[in-house]
Amino acid sequence: MLFSSISFLYYFLPLVLISFFVAPKKYKNIILLIFSLFFYFYGEGKLTIVLILSCTINYFIAILIDRNNKESKRKFWLVIGLIVNLSLLIYFKYFNFFLENINHLLNVNIAYLNVVMPLGISFFTFQALSYLVDVYRKEVKADLNIINLTTYITLFPQLVAGPIVRYQTIKKELINKDISYENISYGINRFIIGLSKKVLLANNLGLLVSLLKETPDSTLSMWLISISFTLQIYFDFSGYSDMAIGLGRIFGFKFLENFNYPYISKSITDFWKRWHISLSSFLKDYVYIPLGGNRCSKSRWIFNIVTVWFLTGFWHGAQWNFILWGLYFAIILLVEKFFIKDFIENKKIINHIYVMFLVIISFTIFNGESLIEVFNNLKLMFSFNGNLYTLESIYYLKSFSIILIISVISSTPIIKNIINKINDKYNKSIIINIIFIVGIMILFIITTAYLIDSTFNPFLYFRF
Template identity: 40%
Template sequence: MPVTLVAYWLLPRLRNGIVAAASLVFYAWGAGAYTLLLVSAIAVNHAAGRMLDRIERHRKAVVVAAITWNLSILAIWKYAGFATEQIRALGLEGVPLVELALPIGISFFTFHHISYIVDVYRRSTPAQTSVVGFVTYIAMFPQLVAGPIVRYHEISGQLEKPVEGGLAAGFPRFALGLAKKVVIADSLAPIADAAFAPGAEMSTVTAWVGALAYTLQIYFDFSGYSDMAIGLGLMIGFRLPENFDRPYSARSITDFWRRWHMSLSRWFRDYVYIPLGGNREGPWKTYRNLMAIFILCGLWHGADWTFLVWGLYHGLLLVAERLLGPLRSRAVTLLLVVFGWVVFRAESMPVAWNMLGAMVTWRPGPLDEFVEHAANPQRLAVFALALVIVFLPGRPLGLRLESGPRPLRAAVTWVAAPYTALLVAAGTFSPFLYYQF
């Protein structure tokens, strides 16, 4: 990262080339031979975009072929193993089990490619003629492996002209995200991991401690990554879209999805929900469209029954709100979201049902010994701090940091950043949760 930033500041006119090259090196460092998959996908989609810009006939066939190509990559590498497992579970033992390692960030760069092809097909923006510019958009290292999901029309102009930003605007946001991840999310991870372990003694206390720990962990982990990506983007002249807006302040499930992983919600709205008819064709088709979106949303996160059930759960909650009206309760909304996170995090549905059962019915017993061991005083203090931050009113800190008071930016830059750097150097850093998606 420092080498890339220095190269950009010394040679700003070569920004796209520097970012493109650095991003491919970054991906190859983590993904190895799977870089060839990313490069082949980039080549096919760049060619398809140029073709859509040049031809008038058969444009629909080209866009269908390109989308099919992208979804095929996702289906093979992400879902083939799950599909063959289910077929073998039906008794067809002769079907070979497909076992493929999941390429880093495949869900994110696939959605970037699809948004590009559709935007060019709709003539929302012209195709990117420069290969270097296109590689910069797809492989940009701040957001390549875990978002935010950037639709091509949102950033096409920035590929030609950098936005105002620089170190002063970007680094405090980057440092804030790193602190969220390292100080808070990584402190909560051992507690959540111990509670969700298949052999955990699932008393009601254990279940609620584990569920709340993961609820806080996933927010600070993923929003921390998004803050880091946005901060890095500003440092190299790109303004990436916001991804979180205090989601646990939501007063309904509809409101929650306007605040959580906003770039994914907007993507599904613009490229799936509205093309299916949105809410324009009567209530029943609206309910159908909502369920379809959230089944896809669940599967996008992973090939497992837990993700599918989680998507169905949120889809049913949104349909219920359409039928009965919004909840208008922050407490009830958060409670429903916590239940959903249990299913999302659990290694299997039996583990999820066991924890949910302990949460809704009283199961006496002490805290599981491994959870108790993980919940040392330092982690409990972070747990309490995270709860306070989540329940604070007002806008999220990150959205105001760039223009906020100087003491706030100074504290993040000169206190949070060095402290998190020490923690990383001490080896306490763990991978981001959304790397696996």
Template identity: 40%
Template sequence: MSFNSIFFLFSALPLFYALYLLTPPKGKRYMLLVISFAAYFWVEPLFSILLLMLACYLYLLNLRMQQVRQYKKLAICMELIGIVLFLLLYFKYYGFLLSGISALTSFDFTLRLLIAPAGISFISFSLISYAIDLYQGKLQKQPKLGDFLLYVFYFPKIIMGPIMRYPDFEAQLKPLRISIAATHEGLCRFVIGLAKKVILANTFAFLFEQISANAALSMLSAWIGAFAFTFQIYFDFSGYSDMAIGLSLLLGIRMPENFHYPYMANSIKDFWKRWHITLSTWFKDYVYIPLGGSRCKLPRVILNTFIVWSLTGLWHGASWNFVLWGIYYFVLLMLERYVLGGFLRKCPQTLRILLTFLLVAIGWMLFAFPDLAQMSDYLKAMFGANGLIDEQSFWYFKNHLFYFLCAVIASTPLFHQIYLRTKAALRLPLHDLMILGLFILSICYLVTSTFQPFLYTQF
């Protein structure tokens, strides 16, 4: 169920929230479970039943893990992870794997088109982290079945995260309390996320669609398109994260932050500390460190980093462009760490931020085009293959300059500082009127434009 739809905003959300508020405190967890399952069932009716059955089976395996000796726990943990990975590979990578085998051999597979269930990657990582945490003894005790199912189906995070670990989630369930301060903060956060999505992300999505459809782009047009997609994906995903965090605050749960001004990063390493924070942390804790991390000799550190970034690319999609995107960041990180680190540290901070932003924008072009030939043509255009400037370049620039200026301000701490100062300077009702105005403006954009789903729903 998309948070940026008129149906959700004016029908589903008011109904769900009214039911939740009317439920006594002791029953709120169970009502939230019913609401969460209903929300996911609306999106994925068949897979939601399969996921419910899978979650119950995994819960029974988890119970069994608590009753056996340590050497048997590892086998059960591997069974849990194996089941989850099998479903992930089947639904998301079935065609990709078979097409790869066909390319390497002469065997011709008959491929069936499979549509991956919404949020399957986020669901899989949540289940895997739960199994590993349970095996490593990071959970104090086996949770109740209802709490575990709520962790799996919790509707603000199930489709696009942020990825939460069970101990962090469980700590907020007892008891579920709703405060006026958290409700006010949640509403403001939700509206800001909605505005990011429907005003900025959707506008840049339309611009990038226009530019990328042009067969012979000038260099300036190609870079305008690259910047459009760079801002589109940021405001799309961070907008969803803001909305999910805001919804959770309304429900009495605080979710982890997923972004921290990534386009203000002064290095590629710094960028990945700020972008999709919960995913980066997940790969560090459950893949990189178990492989040995940076405690090994240099060849092994390079191999560990290569594995992590190859998997990071594949996590985003079953396509070679995502693999290239992951390898691109592996190369940049290795160059930054072992070759150019000393030089970059001597550069002015502003120059480092600008260079990082440009490298990230180039990387997003690998991400944006599943068709490698189209990707190649676009990258060539960015570096002048079709000329430097054309008449359309000025049209794109002139007609979207205001949105680019808003995007630059909103993706830096400046917007947050203005927001906090305005909130402190104005009386609360005036501040709320400003948020209400932003909400009305967002609804106007929703009503007058074509519906644009969130980009990360496919992951």
């Protein structure tokens, strides 16, 4: 069930909101848990058992870690927890990938397993892992209330596409939710803004990508595909994160931000402080720092960087293009650190061109179905011997020019800054507040109307 679907907006969401706010305080987590499991079951059916199994296993392992005072026993149960969680992830997401490569390398024909990947397994597995590690580190106590812990892992706003929420971030809110008019109002506004980013911008950009892929090859069409996809994936994923954060706030949870205008970054290092922040933070705290971080020899630090970015790419999917995508960023970050850090500092225009060029190339790699397709696409982008453009590519560029311009502007804080200045100047103006409320309502109506009329409504990050 997509957030950007009529069934969610007009059936599921009103029902869960009514049930949640009518229910007494002590039953609110039960309500959220029931609806979260139904939300997952609606799309995944019998695979819901994998989610329930993950919650149950992690509940008991965390208690076993917490109740043991001996370091050896605590570490033993942590290792068991890591093995169980990673085994589930590897089996459902990566098993056939490994078989495919074994078959190719050894020239054998081992039959593939009929494995269907549970939706959001990368996200809820990482949340469970962070919980176990935090219990082991004594940063949090094991939650003895299985309803609370299962609610944390299965909470539908962030269940299938993040952001990756740590237990310590919302542990207090699992018991005492901060439900107020301000939070509900903020949550509704944030949700509608995220919905509009997804439906009005990401969907149209995705449509442009699909249409261009059906046209004859040309340099212009390939650049348009890459630029459009770069914008699409941002509005798709950040729009979902906005909706998740908004829904969380309505239900009394404060999820951390997941995006901070990454396309205004001054370097690739800065880009990854702004893009998918919850994943970057997870890998930093649970992989990079335990490996030694940057407090080690230069060769060890390079190893740590390459390892983290290999895992970043592999986390996104069981395809070689994702691994290449991760290693691509590892190389760029190393080059920035050792060779061009001083050159790119305090050069705003050069910085921006440099970052966006590399990011567009990165999402060309990301968007490929295979390494052969990736290299063919890159070759086409930088080939000036063949077709530079086609009539179709010119036609679609003109047809979608307004969407592209709006998307570029919306990927920067320009609109946000204008709204903030108006708020600062007319903070207590009833008329301005009414205009904002009416504007949000109109935005929701337009978005809903577009949803009803359109059949193109994918969510890119659901496949991860």
